[in-house]
Amino acid sequence: MPQWHGWARSALLSEPPPLEAQPIWHGRRLMHLALRLQDSNVPGWDASKYAQIVAHFVSSIDALVSSSDGIETLMLEAMYYVNDGKLEEAFLRCRRAMSIAQLLGLDRAGWTNNTILRRLIFGDRVMSLELGVAHFGVTNYGSLDDVDPIARLERSHVITATRIIERNLRMMNTSPESTRAETQGIDQVMKKVMMDLPSGWWSASTKKSLSTLTEDKAMEETMKLISQVNHYWLLMQLHQPPIILDLCCPVSSGTNSYSRTVLASSCRQVLSRFLLIRKYHGGGLYRGADPKAVSASIGLLLAHIDGHRDSTDNALEHLRPQDMDLIRDSLDLFKALSRPNSELSALQSLLAIESKAAGGTDYMFSTTTEDALRLTLPYFGTMSLIPISSGVGGRETESLTL
Structure with missing residues (x-):
């Protein structure tokens, strides 16, 4: 865009x-x-x-x-x-x-050779992923071998998003195992893309606040942070479906620990950069980052809820305290940015469910129970998150869109 x-x-x-x-x-x-x-x-x-x-x-x-x-x-x-x-x-x-x-x-020279067309098609891919629909058909992406690394990164995001959408559409009608190799292949490409950028480019930990920079430098840094958010958000979109499918079963398959770890890590990266961007840019021009942060909050909580089902083998548990603090910080900012009250309330409910899961209550997704927290998941529809022991949900029904 x-x-x-x-x-x-x-x-x-x-x-x-x-x-x-x-x-x-x-x-x-x-x-x-x-x-x-x-x-x-x-x-x-x-x-x-x-x-x-x-x-x-x-x-x-x-x-x-x-x-x-x-x-x-x-x-x-x-x-x-x-x-x-x-x-x-x-x-x-x-x-x-x-x-x-x-x-x-x-488009004859290729959709990714033109800056406007490249951002237009990436916008289509992002919205397709958020809405859970097929992408706009394109065959000629062009080549950016001789241009700057950021343009190559943007081009890779277009192609990666396209592959994730196509994987998701196949995943709706096949078993998770049939798309596992495809997921791994996309993951490897995304690793290579990250290594193509200069050393230090991905770091955001040293940037406590954009307000310490000059206006022009802050805007330049913002554009870089947005590119990073897009990359980690796509990584999140890649590894979240296997966790959703795992949570559809009463017992964890034990085969998705890698996806769970990457999902949690990518969600952290999205949220930390969201906080940097939106604490500086409180206006409406950067609201497009807000839904990505909401999705990252949900994804991080789902990763922990799924991880708790592995009991003592849950590698995410060491990072749980800081992850919950990161989500609460994001929730505070969501409130300041006037996100819908229903969305905030449902996120609080999901936080409470994660806390119960940490205490030993296993949860799973159900398509039949309505008396529970309901999540609208792109490509998967609306499902309820219920405790396995009782098979029923809570007293109050709330809904949240991933």
């Missing part, structure tokens, strides 16, 4: 329109304004009316968006709706932009 390019870009909003300005020029400018207002969080400054004007008078008309400027405007709209928590609306605009790009032939 579009990314920040420095505050100087905002000067575009104060420039008068050229005499020959087409409606799409005004639409794109209004979407930039809507995003700025969305980020400001100033009471009384309503960004939605500008987004509605663009949707009604510009982006809904095919003839006005059938250009590179039209594609960018649709991308800005998608970003706006992601930040507004309206994933389906963002998804539809992203798909429309990709269809227009194909009709214009902009």
Whole structure:
């Protein structure tokens, strides 16, 4: 998706329109304004009316968006709706932009050779994973062998996300064992990608706060942290399904310890970077990171709940205290960022379930019990987390989307 390019870009909003300005020029400018207002969080400054004007008078008309400027405007709209928590609306605009790009032939050189197309297709992959649907069909990714490492990383994220989606779709109709080799293969590719970056690039532990940096340096660091979040979030998406399937059985299979360890580790990395980013950027422009952090909180708790079923062989137990503190810190920030109360309440319930699991109560997923905490899991549907001993859930039904 579009990314920040420095505050100087905002000067575009104060420039008068050229005499020959087409409606799409005004639409794109209004979407930039809507995003700025969305980020400001100033009471009384309503960004939605500008987004509605663009949707009604510009982006809904095919003839006005059938250009590179039209594609960018649709991308800005998608970003706006992601930040507004309206994933389906963002998804539809992203798909429309990709269809227009194909009709214009902009993809002939390869989707990942063009920065805008690369981020557009990655946005499609992320939203497909979050919604649990198939990806937009693409065969020509292009080649980035001669460009900078960050562009290669972004390209690898597109291809990795595509493979994870295809694996998930197959996993819905086959046994977990049939996709194990595929999961391992993707995992190996992601390891190699990490090693291609310079030494020290992945470190975030020394960055206590972005507020100690200059504004330009803080934004540069933010972009790097977002790339890291994307990588670890994909690693989380790769290893979470095997744990979900393991929790569908009353007894742990004992064959998913590697996936459980990697899932927990990747969730930690997502959450630690989320805290760095959102403590500095409290506005609406970075709300797209919030659902990833919520998913990471759920994933980390599920990893521990599954691990507790291994009793004394649970390798995650040594890191449990710091993991629970990390989740509580994230919950505090979720509250400050005004995440939905139902989501916060369900996360608190999942924390309580993990605590009971640590005390010796085994849990599993059930598709038949409704009197329990219900999780909506992409590609797997809605399931309840129940204690195995009783076969029933708690007194109160809550739901949470992974």
